[in-house]
Amino acid sequence: MTTTLDELTDALNNLFNLSTTGKLLQLNSNTAERAFEAYVLGLCMRAVRNQGGTAILRGIKSGENPKPVVFRGGPGSMASTAQNFCFAYCTLGTKRFEIHLDVEYLGQSGATHEIDVSLYDYKTAEEVRRKGQLPKSNKPLIMAFECKFYTTTPGVDLARGFVGLVSDCASNKLNGFLANKGSSNLERYLSRANAPEPFTDLSPQNPDGEDRFVRYVEQVLRKWAPSRT
Amino acid sequence: MKEHDWNELYRHLLGQLRERGFLEVAEEVELAATQRIAPQDHGPMGRRLTGGRSAHEQRLLLPDLDSVDSQVPSRSPSGYEAFRASFTVLQTRLTEVPALIEAAYRDLEIGNALIEWWPDVPEGGVAAEFERFSAPDLTLGQDEQRQIKEALDHLTQLVERART
Secondary structure (H helix, E strand, O other): OOOOHHHHHHHHHHHHHOHHHHHHHOOOHHHHHHHHHHHHHHHHHHHHHHOOOEEEEEEOOOEEOOOOEEEEOOOEOOOOOOOOEEEEEEEEOOEEEEEEEEEEEEOOOOOEEEEEEEEEEHHHHHHHHHHOOOOEOOOOEEEEEEEEOOOOOOOOHHHHHHHHHHOOOOOOOEEEEEEOOOOHHHHHHHOOOOOOEEEOOOEOOEHHHHHHHHHHHHHHHHHHOOOOO | OOHHHHHHHHHHHHHHHHHOOOHHHHHHHHHHHHOOEOOOOOHHHHHHHHOOOOHHHHHHHOOOHHHHHOOOOOEOOOHHHHHHHHHHHHHHHHHHHHHHHHHHHHHHOOOOOOEEEEOOOOOOOOOOHHHOEEHHHOOOOHHHHHHHHHHHHHHHHHHHHHHO
């Protein structure tokens, strides 16, 4: 039995008539991008815990276990107290560091860069907050991740922008381009020397891609923060 | 179904999105449906650029993949491919976004605390409205998830049947 155009049209209409469909289709792409970043923050926290460390959310004003949990809806300052913005406070071996979302950094060139997810040295972050400065993208910046949530096949433009960004940052342990979808163009672009590590199949619907990213972060953390025993 | 049927189905999908005011999704769908299809084997041009060279030499030869790709023969999508690409946009929006929030709750270890996004602007500053939302805007209850899944699965089955 073959399907007719009418049957397909009816099935599409049924999908559109669900109230939940409307709820999700009216979201703009910024919303999905921010959700993807929160998901990546969670994966980074999982990597820290898997390595025997601790990772706890803190609000800049309230401290540990903030309620509600507030993230930036757009780029902002690590020192901002405009809201009780949250970050993850982490310990691993002798190291203390933080994981931030959508924070602006000062590059080597003096240009300002927004990094979607960043791991940053705790003591330097405390100083940044005390002085109300922009954090610098030099040694205290441990890892930087560009996060892209695509609904269509991605091109290479956004990855190219991130390559420019990381070239203005010094000595990070890991730079990653994270996306829920890849394309052959993107993968070939990211296969070049000095390109960020590509994780272009990162989705909760793809446990293998998720595990690969978490294990990679674990490995970098393990080398950077060796166990004390 | 014939080529013109798939084209009509694609136009119907796009029309529904516009009619219901989902203009950003409509733009994404148009973008997805009009992307040219590159052949898996890049043909004589691709082979000439990369064949028989070391990885390092290939990188030197491929400094800018956009310009290389513009030389690789590609074609317009068929009606089926255009519809399929549009449908993928819908599926991604309807299933992956709620899954992101569920996964975030799992790994952030915050129990049932509300997650909110706020613009980072000083008090009295002007904020972009789209920078303020909360997790419930992106999540679905179990019944809602089931409804969406059933509707998408049904469509997928019909599409596959129409292809054969």
